Amino acid sequence: MTPSPTAPGSQLASRFGLSDRVFAGPLARRLAAKIEQGLEQVESELAVELKAADPLVDATSRYLYEAGGKRVRPMLVLLTAQLGSGANQRVVDAAKALELMHLGSLYHDDVMDGADRRRGVQAAHQVWGNSIAILTGDLLLSRASVIMSRNGDEAMRLQSETFERLVLGQMHETVGAQPGDDPIDFYIQVLADKTGSLIAAAAQAGAFFSDADEKYTEPLRVYGEKVGVAFQLADDVIDLSANPADTGKVPGTDLRAGVPTMPYLLLARREDEESRALLARIDEGVARIADGADPAILDAPLTELRDHDVTEATRELSLKWTRDAVDALDVLPRGTVREALTRFAESLAIRSS
Numbered sequence: 001m002t003p004s005p006t007a008p009g010s011q012l013a014s015r016f017g018l019s020d021r022v023f024a025g026p027l028a029r030r031l032a033a034k035i036e037q038g039l040e041q042v043e044s045e046l047a048v049e050l051k052a053a054d055p056l057v058d059a060t061s062r063y064l065y066e067a068g069g070k071r072v073r074p075m076l077v078l079l080t081a082q083l084g085s086g087a088n089q090r091v092v093d094a095a096k097a098l099e100l101m102h103l104g105s106l107y108h109d110d111v112m113d114g115a116d117r118r119r120g121v122q123a124a125h126q127v128w129g130n131s132i133a134i135l136t137g138d139l140l141l142s143r144a145s146v147i148m149s150r151n152g153d154e155a156m157r158l159q160s161e162t163f164e165r166l167v168l169g170q171m172h173e174t175v176g177a178q179p180g181d182d183p184i185d186f187y188i189q190v191l192a193d194k195t196g197s198l199i200a201a202a203a204q205a206g207a208f209f210s211d212a213d214e215k216y217t218e219p220l221r222v223y224g225e226k227v228g229v230a231f232q233l234a235d236d237v238i239d240l241s242a243n244p245a246d247t248g249k250v251p252g253t254d255l256r257a258g259v260p261t262m263p264y265l266l267l268a269r270r271e272d273e274e275s276r277a278l279l280a281r282i283d284e285g286v287a288r289i290a291d292g293a294d295p296a297i298l299d300a301p302l303t304e305l306r307d308h309d310v311t312e313a314t315r316e317l318s319l320k321w322t323r324d325a326v327d328a329l330d331v332l333p334r335g336t337v338r339e340a341l342t343r344f345a346e347s348l349a350i351r352s353s
Helices: 008-016 026-050 055-066 072-083 089-113 124-128 130-149 153-175 183-209 214-238 262-268 273-290 295-307 309-331 336-352
Strands: none
Touching: 026 055, 026 072, 026 089, 026 130, 026 336, 055 089, 055 124, 055 130, 072 089, 072 183, 072 214, 072 336, 089 124, 089 130, 089 153, 089 183, 124 130, 130 153, 153 183, 183 214, 183 262, 214 262, 214 309, 214 336, 262 273, 262 295, 262 309, 273 295, 295 309, 309 336
16 A cells, blocks of 8 residues: 555554554654554565465464564654665564564463453464464564564564563563562563563664664663563553453453553552552452362452542552653654654553543
8 A cells, every 4th residue: 555645654553553642743754654664564575574485384473473563663663764775675674573573472472361352362382282382473473583684683683582581581470579579660570571681672773774873772672671660660551441441351351360560560569558458359360260169259359449549649650651761762862753752652551631
């Protein structure tokens, strides 16, 4: 599809879930047209990368890709590439590889979290079983490596280090905070590893593979990691939403599966009787669900948690991480790219508002 010459920002908003505010103004709309063109190339090439002769492999590997998604990471790669030479083939390859890493991690996450739905459809393990879902995630991660390898040692280093952090984040989330760990600091580190590392890689990759000034690399890494934490904190608020359309998942999916989120952790620090009673009801419900009870037994307690001020505190914490991310952009030249990166961060954080 050829980008609209009059409203590329609107096309990005409708197709990739991005607000028009990210690309506001005539100069930004010209930038949006470049991003749209690059995303079209990424989408087209991803479809080829995911095609397989084996019918089962073809169906499973394309499943979550075709279910949708905002393509946040490819968009960010293409955006930071405008600090250099733009969307050359190395940039497009990086965008494809990082999106495949993200997709592969979703297959694994849903198995480990016992999620029922993803992107508005049944989770892959609900369709094909845990083993096929895990193997599909492995396949997507291996394809990401193949794509990155086309661009040499630095590309492989970025991909490998990012993958290592994704795995470490998932491992730490699985075992949980240990004695002596501060639960909230521990949780923030998990978010930085599981979510922030991949967004940080996307922010760096666009600049690096477009041969932008090297002094932008570290600030963009910091920016991306902080955006990732803010993004996930906002998701913790959205996870409690009464409207499944916000998440593509059942409200409270993470907590029902016994996965702590920031509202829960903040609740655990409260000393008042009402908060302690709510925490006890949530813990009891999680334990009963683990023993086979209907997950709906947590509907009422999770509604109370949604309306508790710890959820508003989580939203404020997300906004703080967003402000810190924007501050990291000070070294970038003023202009449409920096403005779009600022609005991009803000648009992700305010999803929970």
